[in-house]
Amino acid sequence: MAEPRSPHDLDLGEVIRRCAQETDRFFRRERVDPRYCFELFRRALVLQDQGAWDAIYVQYSPLILNWVEQHPSFPSLSEEPEYFVNRAFAKMWSAITPERFQEFGELKAILRYLKMCTGSSIIDHLRWEERYHQAQDSQDIDILDQARTSDTERSVLDRVDRELLRRCVEERLHGQAEQTVFYAMYILGMKPREVQKQHPELFPKIDDVYRVRQNMIARLQRDKGLRNCLGKDA
Amino acid sequence: MTCTFSSPLTEQSLLEYLDGQAPPEVVEHVAQCPFCADRAAELARFQSRLKALLYRMECPSSLALGEYALEMLPPSQASRVRAHVDQCPHCAQELAQMESFLAVPLFRDRLREGVEKVRVLVARLVSGFSQAGGPQEAALAFGGLRGDEEEPLIYQVNDTQIVLEIQDDPDHPGKKILLGLITGSEQPMFIVRLQDREHSPATAHVDEIGNFAFSQLHPGAYKLVIAGEGMEIHIPQLRINGASSPS
Ligand SMILES: [Zn+2]
Numbered sequence: 001m002a003e004p005r006s007p008h009d010l011d012l013g014e015v016i017r018r019c020a021q022e023t024d025r026f027f028r029r030e031r032v033d034p035r036y037c038f039e040l041f042r043r044a045l046v047l048q049d050q051g052a053w054d055a056i057y058v059q060y061s062p063l064i065l066n067w068v069e070q071h072p073s074f075p076s077l078s079e080e081p082e083y084f085v086n087r088a089f090a091k092m093w094s095a096i097t098p099e100r101f102q103e104f105g106e107l108k109a110i111l112r113y114l115k116m117c118t119g120s121s122i123i124d125h126l127r128w129e130e131r132y133h134q135a136q137d138s139q140d141i142d143i144l145d146q147a148r149t150s151d152t153e154r155s156v157l158d159r160v161d162r163e164l165l166r167r168c169v170e171e172r173l174h175g176q177a178e179q180t181v182f183y184a185m186y187i188l189g190m191k192p193r194e195v196q197k198q199h200p201e202l203f204p205k206i207d208d209v210y211r212v213r214q215n216m217i218a219r220l221q222r223d224k225g226l227r228n229c230l231g232k233d234a
Numbered sequence: 235m236t237c238t239f240s241s242p243l244t245e246q247s248l249l250e251y252l253d254g255q256a257p258p259e260v261v262e263h264v265a266q267c268p269f270c271a272d273r274a275a276e277l278a279r280f281q282s283r284l285k286a287l288l289y290r291m292e293c294p295s296s297l298a299l300g301e302y303a304l305e306m307l308p309p310s311q312a313s314r315v316r317a318h319v320d321q322c323p324h325c326a327q328e329l330a331q332m333e334s335f336l337a338v339p340l341f342r343d344r345l346r347e348g349v350e351k352v353r354v355l356v357a358r359l360v361s362g363f364s365q366a367g368g369p370q371e372a373a374l375a376f377g378g379l380r381g382d383e384e385e386p387l388i389y390q391v392n393d394t395q396i397v398l399e400i401q402d403d404p405d406h407p408g409k410k411i412l413l414g415l416i417t418g419s420e421q422p423m424f425i426v427r428l429q430d431r432e433h434s435p436a437t438a439h440v441d442e443i444g445n446f447a448f449s450q451l452h453p454g455a456y457k458l459v460i461a462g463e464g465m466e467i468h469i470p471q472l473r474i475n476g477a478s479s480p481s
């Protein structure tokens with residue numbers, strides 16, 4: 001049996017109270033016992049205790065808000081900081097399964113992971129926003145909205161569809177120059193000038209990149225099979 | 235509908251137009267010719283659809299990048315992420331940003347004392363003038379003219395000294411790397427931010443001995459911000475010139 005005051009043996013209310021107390025001590029620069037807050041995370045993530053989750057939300061939302069505000073991209077974010085708090089918790093919730101919890105030996109490791117989830121939700125938002133601004137018409141925006149709502153990670157189905165389309169295009173490419181242009185410009189999103197600089201052996205001049213792309217796009221655009229892969233009104 | 239002009243624009247011209255790289259006569263043509271404007275719009279739609287579906291499809295999820303930064307990925311997955319980051323400029327930037335974000339301590343004084351004011355200091359160039367011929371112009375003209383060995387730029391603010399060196403990026407022809415060293419600072423500096431007008435800011439993390447580095451820099455005018463606890467050191471104007479061909 002553990003010692004009487006082991007966090008394991010306390011009821012949830014007591015764990016919550018002590019975690020809050022220890023956090024206050026931390027901010028007063030006093031010695032801190034991190035076991036109670038760690039126990040709170042254990043109950044939330046391993047035992048999946050809703051009460052523990054609610055307490056974590058109350059206890060740690062201000063910290064996440066602070067992280068969001070520290071983030072170098074914060075001034076340009078179009079969502080309220082609270083949006084990222086919710087996304088960060090949701091990411092942590094789905095990423096740290098009860099089995100995986102053992103990887104986290106201490107409170108600090110969990111908080112570091114939570115901070116990473118905060119950064120990750122900001123990256124997701126920036127990725128989405130970049131593509132949204134590139135999108136030209138409503139069907140493209142629908143595609144993006146689906147990708148955004150298909151939860152934290154891209155859904156398996158979404159990935160399979162993209163793979164199919166990619167194969168559909170790659171079967172129609174002629175030679176290494178076209179493959180390079182297609183990969184660098186449409187998958188990696190590089191500019192013609194960057195492609196030329198990275199592959200001077202294939203494209204001695206920037207016009208060579210345009211010429212290869214012109215042939216490729218003209219042919220792909222006329223291709224009925226490919227247009228089926230892309231959706232009706234492409 | 236037919237072309238208003240004697241001959242319709244070629245597809246190459248239309249693609250240049252869509253990239254904002256076309257000469258004025260092409261822009262003029264599209265503006266005055268509904269036929270070619272329609273063709274441009276159709277090409278744009280087609281490319282947009284391809285990009286909406288394929289753009290960054292190979293990029294690891296942001297969570298995978300984050301777990302990579304935390305060294306939590308199994309080795310095989312980590313080496314896949316590394317290989318991708320090495321060739322994908324977007325992920326390289328996201329990873330650098332994630333790393334510097336994680337390098338800031340979990341708890342900062344801000345939380346303890348409410349929102350504090352950040353003290354901004356501007357660093358002064360104290361050495362590296364000869365590169366340019368005069369203190370005012372010094373930073374502006376810096377950067378390998380004719381590929382000469384470059385003299386480091388030394389900036390000073392209070393007791394803190396910042397040494398900057400700009401070199402060709404060996405892995406990315408036409409681009410530059412910026413190496414920095416911060417010494418004499420009475421408090422630790424965490425993050426360096428490098429901004430220009432065209433690109434989103436790059437960030438780098440300052441290591442224990444004060445080194446930081448940026449790679450794949452486009453030539454241009456930058457602002458450099460070094461951030462520490464409650465204070466920032468600014469270098470408002472830093473010119474990184476292209477070494478090889480004038481653009
Ligand atoms: Zn025309």
Ligand SMILES: [Zn+2]
Binds near residue numbers: 293318323
């Ligand atoms: Zn990528």
